[in-house]
Amino acid sequence: MIQIIRTFMSLMLLICVNAQLRAAEKGKGLGDGHDGNRSSISHVITLYDEKDVEIKPNVSQPRPISMRNTCGKCHDYDAMASGWHFHSGSTNALSGRVGEPWVLTDTRIRTQIPISNRGWKGAYKPSDVDMSAWKFLKQFSSHFPGGNYGEMVPSDDDEDADPEEFLRWPISGTYEINCLACHHADRKQNQSDAALQAARENFRWAATVASGLATVKGAASELDDFYDPETEYEIVTNYDKSRFDANNKVFLDIVRKPPSNRCYYCHSTQDLQTPGKDEWVHNEDVHLASGMSCSDCHRNGVDHMMTRGDIEPNHKNPHSSNDYLKAFDIKKVASYSCSGCHLGNESGVDAANKMGGHLGAPIPEHKGIPPIHFEKLSCTACHSGKLPENKTSRVRTARIHKLGLHGRHTMNKQLPHVVTPVFAKAENGKITPHNMIWPSFWGLKTNGVVKPLPPSLVREIASDALGVETDNPERINDWIELSEEQIGNVLKLIGEDYSNETDKDKVSLEAIYVGGGNLFSLSDDGKLISVPHEAAEPYKWPIAHDVRPASQSLGSNGNCADCHSQDSPFIFGEVEVDTPINPGEEETVPMTQFGGLDPLYYQSFAFTFLFRPWMKVVVIIASVLIGLVLLLFALKGLDRIVKMAGKNK
Numbered sequence: 001m002i003q004i005i006r007t008f009m010s011l012m013l014l015i016c017v018n019a020q021l022r023a024a025e026k027g028k029g030l031g032d033g034h035d036g037n038r039s040s041i042s043h044v045i046t047l048y049d050e051k052d053v054e055i056k057p058n059v060s061q062p063r064p065i066s067m068r069n070t071c072g073k074c075h076d077y078d079a080m081a082s083g084w085h086f087h088s089g090s091t092n093a094l095s096g097r098v099g100e101p102w103v104l105t106d107t108r109i110r111t112q113i114p115i116s117n118r119g120w121k122g123a124y125k126p127s128d129v130d131m132s133a134w135k136f137l138k139q140f141s142s143h144f145p146g147g148n149y150g151e152m153v154p155s156d157d158d159e160d161a162d163p164e165e166f167l168r169w170p171i172s173g174t175y176e177i178n179c180l181a182c183h184h185a186d187r188k189q190n191q192s193d194a195a196l197q198a199a200r201e202n203f204r205w206a207a208t209v210a211s212g213l214a215t216v217k218g219a220a221s222e223l224d225d226f227y228d229p230e231t232e233y234e235i236v237t238n239y240d241k242s243r244f245d246a247n248n249k250v251f252l253d254i255v256r257k258p259p260s261n262r263c264y265y266c267h268s269t270q271d272l273q274t275p276g277k278d279e280w281v282h283n284e285d286v287h288l289a290s291g292m293s294c295s296d297c298h299r300n301g302v303d304h305m306m307t308r309g310d311i312e313p314n315h316k317n318p319h320s321s322n323d324y325l326k327a328f329d330i331k332k333v334a335s336y337s338c339s340g341c342h343l344g345n346e347s348g349v350d351a352a353n354k355m356g357g358h359l360g361a362p363i364p365e366h367k368g369i370p371p372i373h374f375e376k377l378s379c380t381a382c383h384s385g386k387l388p389e390n391k392t393s394r395v396r397t398a399r400i401h402k403l404g405l406h407g408r409h410t411m412n413k414q415l416p417h418v419v420t421p422v423f424a425k426a427e428n429g430k431i432t433p434h435n436m437i438w439p440s441f442w443g444l445k446t447n448g449v450v451k452p453l454p455p456s457l458v459r460e461i462a463s464d465a466l467g468v469e470t471d472n473p474e475r476i477n478d479w480i481e482l483s484e485e486q487i488g489n490v491l492k493l494i495g496e497d498y499s500n501e502t503d504k505d506k507v508s509l510e511a512i513y514v515g516g517g518n519l520f521s522l523s524d525d526g527k528l529i530s531v532p533h534e535a536a537e538p539y540k541w542p543i544a545h546d547v548r549p550a551s552q553s554l555g556s557n558g559n560c561a562d563c564h565s566q567d568s569p570f571i572f573g574e575v576e577v578d579t580p581i582n583p584g585e586e587e588t589v590p591m592t593q594f595g596g597l598d599p600l601y602y603q604s605f606a607f608t609f610l611f612r613p614w615m616k617v618v619v620i621i622a623s624v625l626i627g628l629v630l631l632l633f634a635l636k637g638l639d640r641i642v643k644m645a646g647k648n649k
Helices: 002-026 067-073 133-143 163-172 191-199 203-210 260-264 276-281 330-336 338-343 351-355 372-376 379-383 455-466 484-497 499-505 599-608 612-648
Strands: 043-046 102-106 111-115 214-217 236-239 249-252 269-271 393-397 418-425 431-437 441-446 449-452 509-515 518-522 528-532 539-542 574-576 588-590
Touching: 043 067, 102 133, 102 455, 111 441, 133 163, 133 191, 133 203, 191 203, 203 214, 330 338, 338 379, 379 431, 418 574, 441 484, 449 509, 455 484, 484 499, 484 509, 484 518, 484 528
Parallel strands: none
Antiparallel strands: 043 249, 102 111, 214 236, 269 393, 393 418, 418 431, 431 539, 441 449, 441 509, 509 518, 518 528, 574 588
């Protein structure tokens, strides 16, 4: 009997071990769980290449690191790939609140097009401008986290794929999720190096070089289409042998919470009103200055569905047209929004969430502020971004303007011009500060639907009419002026090029140009006409950073005039119109147009604030007089009572 029990226990132990090994092979459970110990786990690990072969630095031709096969030994790579940073290229991408787009810019043909696959209003899908995953990666890989478009290699039976892609993908390799870009705390981690490798089309090498573990010589972009990466070695990987121990393992300084410095590479904003030499006077976001990190608020689980801080504690979905919030446990996530953290969340899952004050967040009193402000304004309207001035200013963002590139591939892009702060209604109906760009592009209006044309096609059709000369549009730092005569000539050329398709398909097709808030087209008699159009409306996305301290918020110290004066920039500011059409002529539109506010009403309302100090004095004097009258009557009444009491005795 004892022998049977021992045999049974051994069998059960073997089953448990095999289950753990299978979990490890699948990348599930072993590294994604949490055993309650808050210390960081030391990652002294074996590195694996894309063939799932252990990397040994002493072999003659070592391959670069594969994040899928290295990190995937313990972590569920596919679960991470469904996260917010990595799933935008999928057909079922969750849209969420409108966010910062990619911007396809070609200054030579006066074009800037917001690009996103999330279905955000005003942004166009990559497929709308004939942009495949390969072309997307070549255009935007400098600030790309990997995965997603980086792994969309066309299958052999994909008839719509560009023949170039079948030849180039095997040479460049896939651009897997770069886990180290966020979780590697080593100061040698350098995303500028990843951007340089991506610019050379060395996609499979980007993460390896950025980590500081190896250097790479050679560029895939310079190799011919028939280069065989399995037998030829024009691109050479050289590992730093000192980083490997006697067992060929490497220590990686992996942290669970990404340092804010890692976030900054893709999420920095530069104020262009302040000369570069004076940037040292700018204040950091008040949360970071107090010792917090980005990930303290922007949290995620194993699936890497990053919370964006825009969920209200009352659990009402501010995104009326998408299912983004279905990915979250709303009761938990809402506790880490602005109001959930500072004011508490009545529907929180525990007492701490209901109380608020997470991580020492002060609970504001908002003395004297009428409740209607909290119904009409977001927290960020008063507390975030640049303080408003009479006219919007310009900023550059890391992703749009490719900030953070060093060395020879440094960029100094100025276009597209991003204007800020624009106080406009967000999707939840509250006035919120936004960044904004004005779209400009050549396109077709087909049966009333406007879509841009691929810039490469426009260059092919109308290079001479547009005066296209330079080969590098990203090195042009301001608009090349576009005349109305040029617009008319190009529209004629586009119309002629598509005239046969109009007859064949029996559709209503019209060549158009979008710029400066207007849609340009040709009338039946060939004259250029322009009208406001939905497709020409500016693309704007809400901003929440940098957060200013309460003493620098609008209306601080009871100063109602920050918003309720007749020259308040918050309401009556002017928003710059950015356009290549007569770019030297300053054109603006009133801020009230974006906030949906009646300027006459708010001018009248602001006018009343001129008399409010007088009214307070009048009210105080009147109250004193009324008090004296009441006191006099009280004394008379008391005298009457005393006399009546004396008579009764």
